[in-house]
Amino acid sequence: MASVLNNLSDYNPKNVPDGRKYRFALVVSEWNANITESLFEGAFQTLIKHNVLKENIVRIDVPGSFELVYGASKAQQMDVDAVISIGSVIQGETRHFEFICNAVAHGIKDLNLSGKIPVIFCVLTDDTIVQSEARSGGALGNKGVEAAVAALKMVAIP
Ligand code: DLZ
16 A cells, blocks of 8 residues: 555566456546546556556446446456446534445455455545645655565466
8 A cells, every 4th residue: 555655556567467368457536536536547557567457447437436336346247357346435514434445345255255256446535635636756656566465476376
C-alpha cells in the first residue's frame, strides 16, 4: 500500500511474473471518475508493461463502487484469469462512506473465497480528494499500478 514511507509504485519489475499468457478484467467505478480513470490507466499500463496483450484486457464500467461487487462477480464468469476492481470512495458528511467501503471490501473478499479466480481490491477509501489524488498518480504513487502487480502475482500462483 502506498504511504509516505512506502510507495509500491516503485516496485522491482524483476519480481513480477510475465503476463503474456494471461487475461484480465478491469471493473471501473464511474464515481469520482477523475480518480478512477487515473487508477485504470495505472493498472492498464502496468499490465501492458508486463507483456499482457491489449486484446486480453477487458474493461467493464459500473456506476459506483457499491456496484463493483456485482461487476466483479460477472467478470469472474468471463474467460479471464483475474479481476481488478477499481473505485474511489471519499468521505462525505454522512455515514454513507462507511457503508459503501464495508460492503465493497466484504463483497470482494467473499468473491475471492467463493470464485475460481482472484479479485484484486483497488478501491481508494480516503477522507479527502487531495488524499485520493496523491494515491492515483500523485506524490504517493498510483494504487492502480500496485493492483496490476498484485494481479500478475496472483495469476502466477500454481
Ligand atoms: C452514493 C455514493 C456516494 C455518496 N459516494 C460515493 C463515493 O464516494 N464513491 C463511489 O464509488 N460511489 C459513491 N456513491 C455511489 C454508490 O457507490 C452506488 O453507486 C449508489 O449507492 C447506487 O447503488
